[in-house]
Amino acid sequence: MKYSYYFFIFSIIIIISFYCINKKYPHIVYMPDMYYSDSYEPYSDPDFSYNKKFKIIKIPFFIENKTSSLPPVKGTVPRSEYYDFSSEEISNKGFEYSKKINKSPLRKKYNDLSKILKEGKELYKINCSICHGDIGDGQGILVKNEKILGIPDYKDRDITIGSVYYVITYGKNNMNSYASQLNKLDRWKIAEYVMYLKSKKR
Structure with a gap:
């Protein structure tokens, strides 16, 4: 009985460790809000949701501009604008x-x-x-x-x-x-x- 108890605990630890370490195929995610971040990368798809089937993030401003990056500030000058004889x-x-x-x-x-x-x-x-x-x-x-x-x-x-x-x-x-x-x-x-x-x- 005593050995069965230790064997059971040891098996649980092995299983948990496997799922925590195996990041390539995370079958179980214990903290999805931390694992699948809500942050946006510049110029990424504004309608992405990773594996969050239960929560799709939609920000109207980003979707309207078709990018998760803010547009340039008014008056911004592109680096390539002054081509002429400048270079x-x-x-x-x-x-x-x-x-x-x-x-x-x-x-x-x-x-x-x-x-x-x-x-x-x-x-x-x-x-x-x-x-x-x-x-x-x-x-x-x-x-x-x-x-x-x-x-x-x-x-x-x-x-x-x-x-x-x-x-x-x-x-x-x-x-x-x-x-x-x-x-x-x-x-x-x-x-x-x-x-x-x-x-x-x-």
């Missing part, structure tokens, strides 16, 4: 070709130049002014402290908006590429602001 032509034809470009693709998308310059100024202050100075005279804080030398004044250089974009993207001389810190759109905004500083009277 392939400039990268293939090089710096000399970039100097021939006198108009950025932002002009086609935005009518308000003041907004471009405002955003470009903020990006310039964060990424560029430390070397090039707030007004583009080459007298940034690092130059004044003699940490770096030879930064030119924009007014003394024969630059175009295309060449500025090229240098920000690929680097030139002592300046490294900023492509990893700034996306295409931000690079064009800074290039617009640099050309504004070049044309501005001091």
Whole structure:
């Protein structure tokens, strides 16, 4: 009798262990709410229910948009929108070709130049002014402290908006590429602001 009891307990433990460990074929699920999560993966079928025959989740917003991901925020700019000469032509034809470009693709998308310059100024202050100075005279804080030398004044250089974009993207001389810190759109905004500083009277 005693051995039969132990054998019975041992058999129960083996059976439970088998069903708990065998995740490939889970015949018995003790906590279905945890095993089959209610979470949604981006871009997945909004009408899925796994094995929840007793509970099909339907969220009208997701079903209407045919995806479990939220749509982009209003005003979102696709990365591929600014194709023009921003990448392939400039990268293939090089710096000399970039100097021939006198108009950025932002002009086609935005009518308000003041907004471009405002955003470009903020990006310039964060990424560029430390070397090039707030007004583009080459007298940034690092130059004044003699940490770096030879930064030119924009007014003394024969630059175009295309060449500025090229240098920000690929680097030139002592300046490294900023492509990893700034996306295409931000690079064009800074290039617009640099050309504004070049044309501005001091």
